[in-house]
Amino acid sequence: MFKLPLNGYDIFIGEMGAPLRELVQQGRYSKIAVLTDANTRRHCLPYFLQRIDFEVVEIEIPAGELHKNIDTCRHIWAEMMRLGLDRRSLLLNLGGGVIGDMGGFCAATYQRGIDFIQIPTTLLAQVDASVGGKLAIDFNFVKNSIGVFQNPKAVLADPVFLKTLPEDELRSGFAEVFKHALIADAPQWRELQKITSLREVGWPSLLAPSLSIKKRIVEADPTEQGIRKALNFGHTIGHAVESHSIADCGLRIAAGVPEIRNPNSQFLIPNSQLTHGEAVALGIVCESWLSWKVAGLPEVDLQEIVAFVRRFYPHYPLRVNDLSAVFDLMKKDKKNVGGRINFTLLPVIGQAVIDQFVEVGLIEESLRFYMEQRLG
Ligand SMILES: NC(=O)c1ccc[n+]([C@@H]2O[C@H](COP(=O)([O-])OP(=O)(O)OC[C@H]3O[C@@H](n4cnc5c(N)ncnc54)[C@H](O)[C@@H]3O)[C@@H](O)[C@H]2O)c1
Incomplete structure (x- = not known):
């Protein structure tokens, strides 16, 4: 496990289980939700579920940049509400840059901001999108035109996820x-x-x-x-x-x-x-x-x-x-x-x-x- 500290949070490179369990224990969260898209639900969620010792509720959205928009945010916020997330809840963004940017944006704005952890599953998200606190969605087909700066609690970059990534995503x-x-x-x-x-x-x-x-x-x-x-x-x-x-x-x-x-x-x-x-x-x-x-x-x-x-x-x-x-x-x-x-x-x-x-x-x-x- 390799750890890079950055402006008040850590980036962990390696197997995600141990740091995630520790962060969750420290955070004493009221509820934990994991956000996936159709592909990360299929390829990444089973590995993720095997490595946790706490309960999670799941939110799923369609995959792809075309869905990184306000309609999908509305769905995520509605699900957070329906599932009973409150200000002491945690959102785990399990996916590529779209999940990280949009999940982070929804977490940063839900009830004026709740904790979130980035678990990037694409190469792009691991080396770039998950780091630096920029969170945004596309609006009127203009990329990342609505967003905020907000740091996650941590970034867990586990290279195992890259094994199922299609070559064009690599x-x-x-x-x-x-x-x-x-x-x-x-x-x-x-x-x-x-x-x-x-x-x-x-x-x-x-x-x-x-x-x-x-x-x-x-x-x-x-x-x-x-x-x-x-x-x-x-x-x-x-x-x-x-x-x-x-x-x-x-x-x-x-x-x-x-x-x-x-x-x-x-x-x-x-x-x-x-x-x-x-x-x-x-x-x-x-x-x-x-x-x-x-x-x-x-x-x-x-x-x-x-x-x-x-x-x-x-x-x-x-x-x-x-x-x-x-x-x-x-x-x-x-x-x-x-x-x-x-x-x-x-x-x-x-x-x-x-x-x-x-x-x-x-x-x-x-x-x-x-x-x-x-x-x-
Ligand atoms: N916030 C930032 O600083 C920053 C920086 C760079 C890019 N971005 C944003 O990141 C987004 C692009 O990210 P991306 O390329 O990760 O796109 P993405 O999130 O759409 O993921 C690409 C595809 O790979 C699938 N996928 C993800 N993980 C997988 C896995 N392990 N196995 C199989 N399939 C998997 C996804 O479902 C999706 O279909 C853009 O919206 C871009 O604006 C943000």
């Missing part, structure tokens, strides 16, 4: 792992170059260095006034493209077109939804191009980053017609100042510069650069 989390290396740890970036298949990675040994970078940055700047913005590398463009794909997918579903992801193809098909990390990987390519253009990133490093992304990520078929919608979404980004689009860029691999404002023409060029990298 890829999704991996984007945050290599982003952490790009912004703060050049030697770790060199290590990551050795990986050829995500299925063969020894995740327990990768979680700690990646989480340590996020911890260090979040601790220095809990409410994102300065250096925490470094974590947004790849996210300005990534979030906008992700929001666009969610809106696109939502519209298609509303029109009765089923959501499809072709399981046999490395390529995403046009009406499938991007995972968060796939969008971030796309954003990292564009923002590395911007880093080369305006922040001094050597071209050889840009090429190395592009080759790395290509090795692991399918090409997203962004169309020229999508660009104006993507720009509109980028303009709504919470990080913008005075209407200018705010970026974190890389002067070299392993270092980030924040608050870089880039003109719209260059942003568009960076997206076109991505669109030209169609080899997959």
Whole structure:
């Protein structure tokens, strides 16, 4: 068991049972609820139930980003009320970033805030979403536009959960792992170059260095006034493209077109939804191009980053017609100042510069650069 202390709570990396039982004993809670989605109920809840020695009530929601919205919150709050949770109750968020963000948000607002513990079950949630106290839901198809900052009582990152995670979800989390290396740890970036298949990675040994970078940055700047913005590398463009794909997918579903992801193809098909990390990987390519253009990133490093992304990520078929919608979404980004689009860029691999404002023409060029990298 590896423990990282962070701003008043601990992140435990390893088998979750012992720390969870201890935290529950210390907390003397009136009632404990566990929040799952359909997938974590099936794949993670049985393991979780075998490791606890206390009673829990269960709340289940549908899986996926499309459900990270106010309607699902209403359902969670209603269930918390129906099941009799009070201010001394505890919510255990057993799932990926959607469960962590939305469960945390519901706990932070229910009866003006009750305790919650994050038990992240995706790679993305283990290395990123569960740490740092940002809790949010999507609203009007704008990602994470309604939320709060609130720390959990603890984060329990148990690598065992990664065994049942589909490969595209591993890829999704991996984007945050290599982003952490790009912004703060050049030697770790060199290590990551050795990986050829995500299925063969020894995740327990990768979680700690990646989480340590996020911890260090979040601790220095809990409410994102300065250096925490470094974590947004790849996210300005990534979030906008992700929001666009969610809106696109939502519209298609509303029109009765089923959501499809072709399981046999490395390529995403046009009406499938991007995972968060796939969008971030796309954003990292564009923002590395911007880093080369305006922040001094050597071209050889840009090429190395592009080759790395290509090795692991399918090409997203962004169309020229999508660009104006993507720009509109980028303009709504919470990080913008005075209407200018705010970026974190890389002067070299392993270092980030924040608050870089880039003109719209260059942003568009960076997206076109991505669109030209169609080899997959
Ligand atoms: N709060 C933050 O600081 C922060 C940071 C990064 C991302 N996020 C948010 O995180 C979300 C994305 O998180 P995510 O990628 O974990 O998505 P997710 O929660 O939707 O999980 C992805 C899929 O994997 C399934 N799943 C989860 N654990 C599983 C397991 N062990 N085995 C099999 N299936 C499993 C889920 O049911 C879901 O279908 C986004 O909403 C993003 O905005 C938040």
